[in-house]
Amino acid sequence: MKWSAALGLTGTLGGMGVLSGLGYVKGPQEPRPAWETEPGRVDYSLVPSLAALDKSQTYVLKIAQWYDYWPGSFLSDFRDFMNSEHGLRVETRWDVYTSNEELFNWITLGKRRYDVIFPSNYLVDLMKKAGMIYSLNEGWLPNFQANIDPTLIGQPLGNPYDRLGPQGPFVSVPYFWGTTGIGFRTTAFSPDPAKAREEVEEVGWDFLWMDSYQPTDASMPRIDLHKKMRMLDDERDVLGTGFKKAGWEWQRGLGLGPSYPNGYVVGTTDPDGDPGYQWTMNETDPARIGAAGELLFAAKPHLFDFSSTDQATSLIANVAILNQAWSGDMMYAIRPDQYLTQPMDYAVPRQGSTWWIDCGAIHAKSRNLAIAHAFLDFIHDIEQNLRLTYWNLYSTPNKAAFDALRPYNNGYDMRTDPRLYPNINAPETFRICDLTQDVGLDTLINLYNPLWFDLTTD
Template identity: 30%
Template sequence: MASKGLIKNVSRRTFLKYAGIGGLAAFGAFSALKYPSGWTKWLSFGQKPWEIAPGVVDYSLVAQFEGPMNTDGVPQAYIDNPDMRILNVAQWYDYWPGYVIRNFTDYMNKKFNLPACEARWTSNIYTSNEELFTWVTQTGRKFDVMVPTNYTVETMEKAGLLVNLEQDWIPNYLNIFGRVPSAPTTPFYPTTYTDPGTGLPATIDYPGFAAGDPYNNAASVDFRDPILNGYAYRGNTTTYATQKPHPGGGAWSDSNGIPTLDGLVAIPYQWGTTGIGYRQDVFRQQDIEAYGWDVLGLSSYTNPDSGITYDLTKKRMMLDDMREVFTAALKEVGFADQERLGAEEVSLPGSHPEWRNPAPPPVIFPPTTEVHKLDSPYNKLYQWSNNEVAETKLQDSADWLNGITGTMWGFNTPQQGPWLVSGTMLVDHAWSGDIMYAVRPNLEPHPPVDYFVPKQGGARWIDNLTIHRECEKLWLSHQFINYIHEPEIQATISSFNLYATPNAWTFQILYRDPSFSSPTWNPAADHRIYSDIALGTYGVPTGSYTGQPILNRCEYQKDVGVQNSLLYFQYWRGVKF
């Protein structure tokens, strides 16, 4: 987003560069810096009166300190003390329109008859997860609500920085992609619009599908399930091995997979993917998609249609982000090794069959027995993960990177979109939302820039709403999170930043309400934003996405721990410096 002249000229997608706690330790070890004393005091907050264990809130105890609720449902402390109505919120810059947050005051006044509520955030704008993490571990800054990325949620949870959430105070949580609840929520703001076909008012209700379909979206995507979204659930060592044990010593969910009282610590805010941005007036789509990550190693490209040969020297760029760079390299090198080996259990000179990872099993979507076969890069048998820790794999990936960086421009995050628009770069490693914001497909004309996830695979990520352990305004913080997931509010946010909403109701609003689209473009039908979930394909805003599966090519990055982060940083230094 640097083209807008924003703070520090750094993209909001500049993630925690050194992989959470382990990365910060790696930075200290390799730069001979002494650890700041704050890093050793992550768990020194002292147990709050409403906690039954550090970071584990018993919400029945909260009422003893916030007071009984009046007939409007407001705890007495917020009525008696105006200072209790002011929230301190930490957020990525340029991630929501300011007037939406100002309108939280009106929302609380109308819904709860509680005036003068406010969410203050403009002095708490950060440009990376690392910056946010530093604030809460070194500087003593205290927040009520924070918006870290999925693997930073895991890092913060391990560091004792988060509290569990009270789902009864966030009914709009059920609007998130997942199974249809028995009693859908009721929005505070009406979801009405003018039907362009009839000219009459129409209402968009909670999304329901064919009888027997248990999901609130046609693609059966679930951002609420604890197994699929383990980073958001405390003590989920089943699918997130690096999670710390459950504080209560018990299971992290009940027998039906429903989170326990102290299980949920994060609620999705926005999400996206990592792939390749490129100039459409240089590359043919079929050519660059056939290359995938290999395009970053090309020194030139001849367009078969125009016959023009383009010099790509210093016209290619990668993100200045260690984990993202190694994700691209691991996917490219692993896929190439897979192709050399073929689908058979054979060993060829120079290959390493013992390094290959089992592919995920096919997914069966209930209530039918239809098998969703995982496609590329799982179209053979094995694929490397973007969370690899084997030194041999990291060495091979570093070798590939060292082989292409000599003719690349280098590593840069803030200019990933603007430099494609200006033609300074012809192809780059990029985040979906930053490229879409640069393209502005809702405007005409827009620049000839496009985005895709390579066939070899990439990363996916979710930014999340969380509550800091130092928060002492728990009820109001929950109301703010619930407000953000009002269907109309989320639609306004997503139409502003062009990132993907995790809110299924909002997704329907974006698709059906013409005020959130243009005559030639619909955000919910654009697979560059919504991948397989898209209700169409870019340029064909009807039906469902019918192209090659995208999300099963993408993995969530996870905190790989201190020692493994040291290993990553060792290779990263060799590549970058």
């Protein structure tokens, strides 16, 4: 779940500007198919169902997906399923990306066509508004209807990212979800992993502004942090951390502790009308964005780089002490499902962070809508979803699959792990995580993207 600066200024400002989707790039418009009644909205009475498809043809399903998110055999199993259950020959072509921005630029600047894509929830919201993804036919998604956790769809209430209006059709289905926090080597902080986690939670994002740190356990040597920390190559996660740090410092400057008012309640106000504790991941006030930017520039000299592909490997190799990271990536590196685990852990800082959902959606250039629906629904077959979450160690949004999870041979049970399911096992942690949301085109183009480009350009 990440935005990359790898494409430079043109890619960042152009791709993130929604380009042709919102009219920023003009050119010949491709005629819409008859069943697309308006941009992004489909009349499914005009779309052939699976049963109506020609069984003598070979269909090609084009997919764009994150790296390391399913085993290679998953696609071949889908092809076998389509042949055995529906008598259809389906080939799959799979492109792998490492950031939301890479995906976005592929289908805007690169004009690539896909059937199924997997953007994060806030990109779903932006693409929905641009008519770049299609409304879904829930009648073709029986597993989604039967198995999905209702608390993980239709968010936020009143303005859901995944629907065309509060009660409109869905435009995406959840794939897997997680949080953003800190991955760290426990042995640098304490011989006791639990104490190490408590310490990292307590100091939290403040580490990123330090060159060194003395653990509270006096027997531990001082930790050299200079150039041994990374932040994600992710615009929203990095800027969001800046908001959390800036809001934390603002709060302390007013002499207000973390329990004010009545704990961490995003968007509340104090009796004088000032924003309550804490700033969110979705700030749009130019002054707050500027304050976050100043802090992030101050943190940059302490960091090794901005990277989203070696957060875990650098910790395993002991060349990093702590990194901003995604929950599932860290769990996959820690391997709590195995008897021999890595001396690493994951924590959400006390200053707060974000939670997000990676989603399956149908690209508005797809002409294989029935097969695309079948693929999205195949993901939420209970057995298939179990297989995926056992493999990638991310948090499943499939309630039926979650209920069917069983402990690994070493006794580890994903269902009771607060790092994977803080909504169930650590509600006080989940409460300080904001759902990352679309902040609007003007804020994105004029404030977020220039700051991100400057921050990540040497």
